[in-house]
Amino acid sequence: MGKPTGFIEFNREPPDRRDPRSRIHDYDEFYETWSEQAIQEQSGRCMDCAVPFCHTGCPLGNVIPEFNHQVYLGNWEKATEVLLSTNNFPEFTGRICPAPCEAACVLSINNDPVTIEYIEKEIAERGYENGWIKPQPPSERTGKKVAVVGSGPSGLAAAQQLNRAGHYVTVYERAEKIGGLLMLGIPDFKLEKHIVERKIDLMQKEGINFVTNTNVGVDYDVQNLINDFDAICLTGGSTEARDLPVEGRNLEGVHFAMEYLTQQNRLLSGQSIPKDELINAEGKRVIILGGGDTGADCLGTAIRQGAEVVHQFELLPEPPEERPDGNPWPEWPRVLRSSPAHDEGGLRDYNILTKQFVGKDKLEKLQAVRVEWAPDENGRYNMSEVPDSTFDTDAELVLLAMGFIHPEHNGLLDQLGVELDDRGNVKVDSNKMTSVPNVFAGGDMVRGQSLVVWAISEGREVARCIDEHLSGATHLPKTFPIIS
């Protein structure tokens, strides 16, 4: 452990965020640079617990106390080695992870947790700066070929792991760019795209083949993959957005969040969007339906675009500031969480059920009702409308950010004929194989919408299963707990 008394001497001090008043004028990342001394102090707060809950709180099993220790000692190279051993993409998770590790940090029982995520990012960036993160093509090739369909975090993790094991890997992506939601879904102010490109470039140098603009099952027959590859890895994500089929849903100005966010990312990358397809919040009154991360991404984007006012409505009640009794550490805390975007403006409101979108052709306002939540005799919370609480809010733009229900079934999955589970996700066995032989799946496609860190974890695990399947044994590390 770096400093036994670190947590006593130093308070949690994450890097400063840029002033919201200035940062809303650009799409650059939130954070100011962090001083070397501050990082050392912060890593010295780690207690090197003999039972590091952070390490299990992290879906990747990042060995957090060990890299904190190395950072404290100033051994950044060793820290990079520790970090990369469990995480293919610390430069992503160091920026966009909600940090379940920090929620599980032992210090958070009665203190502020260690700034794990920020330290992770610092390690990753030093790894690049110093050339410790570099292409590492396998020394030998197995001759086996694997197709990875979908280039989001899960597919990329799977691809890199499979390539490390010596297999030839080809990644298929339906969009014009590799990276899935990393590239097109997450706004630049959270993850600048050159960060993603840097990794894709590195992976190409490691020998991974990337194929874009190829929607397998739609414009590319899946049979080709079956013929050409020894195994197929499906990592297409959970992309079927939850809709709100109320009156007025078809009015102009009501959009899915993902339509909106991808447009902005494309614009920033220099692409142009036909004017009639453009969704822009400038000068508009905007309502975002959904209180999660995607909603916050929409919020930050709308503010940057110059929205007149932004509301974010959530169906559920406002979470408490502190952990409720039934939600003890180290469980994920069901508390109010604010994204940096919330510092920038916008109004959050809770217990709101949208009843209809009102307008002629174009959206003019949203009509909603207030709801209450109360437990029934089984402890299950039920919703009821508050009598006489209907209200209208003027809006020209509504963004639906209510999550995703399952992967798209049309195309790839239908063509392959893979079995689905009750929730419409791809069903896999304990070795991550689908009902179709040699076809594996991982990521949100299997577990439903989740965090990027879970997607990476899934990708690593499916790669391990595929390698074991192809090679008879595997030396890829196990990412999932042996028993969960």
Add this chain to the structure above:
Amino acid sequence: MDYLKDIAENGLYEPSTEHDACGVGLVADINGQKSHGIIREGLEVLCNLHHRGAAGSDPETGDGAGILIQVPHELYVQDSKDNNYTLPEAGHYGVGMVFLPPKKDLAENVKAIINKTVDNANMSIITWRRVPTNGKAIGRDARKVQPGIWQFLVNKNDIDITTLEQKLYVLRKQIESQINNMGLPEDQLDYFYVSSLSSMTLVYKGLLLSEQVDQFYLDLQNDTTTSALALVHSRFSTNTLGHWKLAHPYRYLAHNGEINTVRGNINWMKSREPQFASKVLGDDVREISPVTAEGASDTASFDNGLELLLMTGRTLDHSLMMMIPEAWEQNESMPQYKKDFYKYHASIMEPWDGPAMIVAADGKRICAVLDRNGLRPFRYTVTKSGKLVMSSETGVLSIKPSEIETKGRLQPGRMFLVDLEEGRIIGDEEVKETLSNTNPYANWLTDNSIELSGGVSSTQPNLNGEALLRTQKIYGYTEEEIRMLLTPMGNTAYEPIGSMGNDAPLAILSREHQILYNYFKQLFAQVTNPPLDAIREELVTSISGFIGAQRNLFEETPEHCNQLWLQSPILDNDQLQEIKQLNDKGVTSSTISMLYNPVDSDLQTAISDLRNIVINEVKSGTSIVVLSDRGISDNAIPIPTLLATAATHHELIKAGLRTKVGLVIESGEPREVMHMCLLIGYGAGAINPYGAIATVRDLSEQNILASDPTTVEHNYIKAAEKGVLKVMSKMGISTVQSYRGAQIFEAVGLDDEFVDAYFTGTPSRIGGVGLKTIETESIERHNSVFIDTEIAANRDLEMGGQYQWRRNGEFHQWNPESISKLQFAAKTNSVQIYKEFSKLADDQTFYAATIRGLLDFNNSSNSISVDSVEPASEIVKRFATGAISLGSISREAHETLAIAMNRIGGRSNTGEGGEDPVRYQLDENGDSRNSAIKQVASGRFGVTPNYLINATDLQIKMAQGAKPGEGGQLPGHKVDDYIGKIRNTTPGVELISPPPHHDIYSIEDLAQLIHDLKNANPEARVQVKLVSEVGVGTIAAGVSKGHGDVVLISGHDGGTGASPESSIKHAGTPWEIGLAETQQVLVANDLRSRIVVQTDGQLKTGRDVAIAALLGAEEFGIATAALIVNGCIMLKKCHLNTCSVGIATQDPELRKKFAGKPEYLINYFYFVAEELREIMASLGLATVAEMVGRMDMLKQKENIGDIHPKLAGIDLSKLLYMPKAAKNVEIHCTNDQDHGLDHALDKQLIEVFKESINDKKSKTVELDIFNYNRTFGAMLSGQIAKKHGDDGLPEDTINIKLNGSAGQSFGAFLSKGVTINLLGDTNDYLAKGMAGGKISIAPPESSTFKPEDNIIIGNVALYGATGGETYIYGKGGERFAVRNSGGKAVIEGVGDHCCEYMTGGTVVVLGETGRNFAAGMSGGIAYVYDKDKTFHTRFNTGLADLEEVTSSEDIDTLKQLISNHKLETGSEKATHLLDNWKNEISNFKKVMPRDFKRVLEERAEQATRG
């Protein structure tokens, strides 16, 4: 039915773990005048040592007693007249004393064979004489196993009188061998024993109590039985089902102590046998093998060894000096000739190491010797008429004071010789000087022995980069080992410290790769012999020694020391290179590879090939073999180093070549301290751990370690050396030479065949894996380097996870899930979540975590309704929390435990460190914060009469799971004002708890402490806490016989205290094994009914408790889980004071974070109890009492090999064996112990001083006192404390004047207000735990010896005293004022280790001092009269400095104390000093602990600043 044999064959009992201890006594006429009176007096001594012996379940059957006398010629003259046979003249015949099978016909057969053997030896039988005995005088159990007792007289015929003893020795050996091979049924053969066969001496002994010896053996009542010496012995055996033949004295000696290294000594002796060549014995030398009888006790083996040396030409004193050398290596003041003698003899024989007081006699001479540590008491008195009385105690024979010439004690390592023919006592110096000059040892050493020059450089390439990594991977190094073990060793030269026990599975249970070392557990000393303090008493230890070829044991030539002297067993690469190149003075080495080609050979063949190569090398004259694993490649794989070492060692023993060669190990594998210990313990003379050395150097080069490569290498080696020393000292072994090959380990999880083949003689009791698994895992590691593909970003080494939990690393029972579930369940009182927790702990179908996890209940009987099971409120009373001291945990956490346990009627434990008396009062809400169990540990902090009297249970901590055999340290920064007050010490000053209790060096000492505590608080149960290891059952039997009320068997895995990681991991065994062994041994001995058995060690759930009960426990300790319930999250940083949840910390800010509540604990304990009730119902058992010891209700789970294949070899049938004796005796506690308190003089005192106690009225009483009046004053003090707390009574309220020799623990726990004046002397443990009052001791007026030159008190005085004054007009023994924290004392002279571990109080020594004064002394002040200015040479500079006595404060204090001394004792020395005060004051030195001085100065400064 031999119940012990039953459990030895079917259960866990290991007969070799049998221990005994004893009282030894000798009476002799120095002038060699034979008389019957000497025998009578010897027997009187024996009777006065009664309390040092013991009896078992039959109070009339002793553990054994006996007497050795000179052959009583007059008796046989009379007998020959009565029975009509011709007797040769005195000395011309031998007398054999034999035990024969009781069956007549068999006895006749035996006699016939003896007759024939005598004839064949050209001697003849004069007569067979049935020894007259009185069968009514002995106990029922003794009678049951009584042999036929006969003497046969042997005519020497033509044999030269000077060789008669040798011939008789050979004759006895021949007889033994003939009888052993005559085909007697084993149980009958067991009776046969030759007690003695000699023309000089005769031994009468048996399964007797002291007072029965002469009542039984009528010869001893016969006036014609005369002798000039009587050597007597009274035995305290840990088991009861004794044998007649196990009584002492043996043929030459009586022994009080324990030879810890006996396994190694026997092995070494065995391998010397083929080299035997004796001029004295000639061809007969072939007849004497084996020298030691198989299965003989340590003392019997020692006796055999001594006899061998005597019979081959050495004298008694010479032989004993070889076998029990003084600590000479680090003794700067020892004359060089003596050092040379010892060093030379080190090339011939290793020491027989362990606590020992030995008195040996060959008929003409008597020689007594004490071990180098002086761990046994030994007092003597010489009378003016030339009589010598020596014994474990003084006062064993009443002698008029005016008759006494001198009173003395034997000092550590010293010798005492009586030559009955010369008629004089020869002192240590004269004996040794004479012996040291028998040969020019110094020249021999200079000319013939060699040492490393240091001028050679290693030719091996420096391992780094890929090559180093390969080595690390092949040997299974982990990132964790490097980070947690090697890094601190390289940085600090110390082994790393951890805390909170070990919850990872045993090697055999683990799914992870395990290197062979991990299957072994260190053994450690508890009760029957003390561990040592290798830090504070370093001067008695040594890690240096010879390696090379030994020569004929019976000769002494210059060439004997043609060997290599090594300063340390850990070698760097250069030193190894020099050894590899040796060819000098007959010392040659050759290097043999431990590598083999896995394609051509399997491991078994490779070992056998290696063995053959080594044997051939040794036969061709190589004297040092280096086993090396350098040169690993894709087709060269190493035999695991430990396996190669042990296999070679044992093969050499078998071939009789072991002593012809030294083994040196060059290996990349060993890195931990435990690895070094195992290699040495299985025969390695030295180790070059080049892999570990390269690793630390590499860490330095990478800047991960702070210092340069050379320094970190040096640090690493230092840490390893200190670590080895520490592990040895846990077993009470002082020298590496004796530790080598001593096999002080137990295997857990290795199969019998494997152990027998390569680790012969190592206990292994639950089966396990064998060669195949070891081979497979080793090949897998090899493949990981040479065959498997590299995966980018994978870590180079495995992550580890033994010490810290890691996902997908080693399994830990305490993991994020189990910790959070338990905390949540207890906090919210949710049974459902508790059940989820207990399922996590109990369900071991994937991860085997514990032995109990491999057990199932036998649900064959009829289940009953849960409602008919006793209520949980009754069950929770059987629960206790652990001994966690205030100091190690915060006040908040400590008191929460106490409140919770008191609310439910369970028991919390103070831990070591006293308790705030405020807690003895109830809180306003009725809660009590008084801990029911008050611990008495080796530091004795805060152990006052008030503390003792407020206990429900008093727990003597002999060992603790996390670090059995070790002491503890509380760093100064943890001793705040509050802690300091409670511990009676100065805040800010470091506190040290010694490894041993300095009043428990043996089982009879434990009985004495139990007696002391029982006196101080007769209402309290006395508990004895032990840690599971092989033989713990035997010790538990000793505890039961020593009148302990409760014995606690702790598992190795529990334990919350800070401890070296190697102890946490590698010492002790699971409680399941220790508990089952304890139950079996107690039941087989019928000792179970009088003692409660408690167990602890990671108990968590109702199922755990159920299994503990069925295996034999009736009470259950839960510590770790209790802390976790209160918020502990297993940070395992207790030793750093940085516990983030306010438990294991004294930091006021962190303490505020404590969030535990008594309610949480109560919830949890009820969950456990309710869960237990469900199991009880399913088993059909309504009460816990019915469950205890029902091993038959448990079975091994079927197909455990399905969990993982390594488990397939496990066999728990020995563990689950229900002893046959269970049918006839109680298997749980049904009775109370008889503590014999009724005889205590204190009973009278309490009566006499009733008014003084109640109304503080002053009164004086005069009494006589004897050595069997033990623990005088303690019961009285307890009663005073009950009424007045530690404030006691006003000064001089109770005045007691005594005459005589007081027994042990005189004035123990004395309260304020009691004044005792003794005219006479006392034994050990004077003023133990004294809290106040005054004691003065002076010789009676009629005595004429000079008090300041004579010993009048025993060893270990003022141990743990917290106050009071003691004035001694005479000298004391070893360890005066040890761990004193408040007592004031004046004494006229002391032995070694005075003021050791002292933390407070004032000691004045007016005369001679021994060595190692002030070792570990962190507080208090001593003034020493140092007229000849030599005191500094005997002073330990570790923690204290010497100053002049100049300040007026010092001078006043000193003068006051000396004046008191004069007043109280009339000391002439005091008078003289006071009369010449001005001149004499400058002759005093002040001993001032540095830390103490700093704190005092800081305080003074604070005070002046206001």
